[in-house]
Amino acid sequence: MIDVLNKWMLESSNNFNIIVGITMVLYLGSLTVLLLIRKKFGKPDERTNGIYLKITSCMFLTQLIMNSIFISQVDRNIEYFRQFFLLFQGVVFLIGAVYSYGLYRKDFK
Incomplete structure (x- = not known):
């Protein structure tokens, strides 16, 4: 999948800009x-720190x-490895946001 995405980004600058x-x-x-x-959880205390x-x-x-997974599956000659790391970091923040929303609904609903 990463190789296909890398080739797609190499095709034009518009594809790179989309990513x-x-x-x-x-x-x-x-x-x-x-x-x-974080604002809805309230002031920091023992409960919110956990x-x-x-x-x-x-x-x-x-x-x-x-x-x-990225390091073990990707070749050394990949062109846009920094963009993939940044994309993965965005996914990590998305996972954190979804998990925090789930914890919020569990605690306050």
Whole structure:
């Protein structure tokens, strides 16, 4: 999948810009959701610190899994490896946002 995406990005600069745009939308959307959920959880205390630790732990585990899969599956001659790392980081923030939203619904609904 990564090789196909890399070849697609090499075809034109518009394809590259689409990937960069998707990555930025993932980052900004996920970061916005994370900040809104953090604001809804309230002031930091023992309960919220545990929730933040769960969210951070989930994001870190996702980052480790995605980086290990990326490193083990990709050739050395890939052109846009930095964009893939940034895209994976956007996915990590998305996982954190979804997980934090799930914790919020579980705790407050």
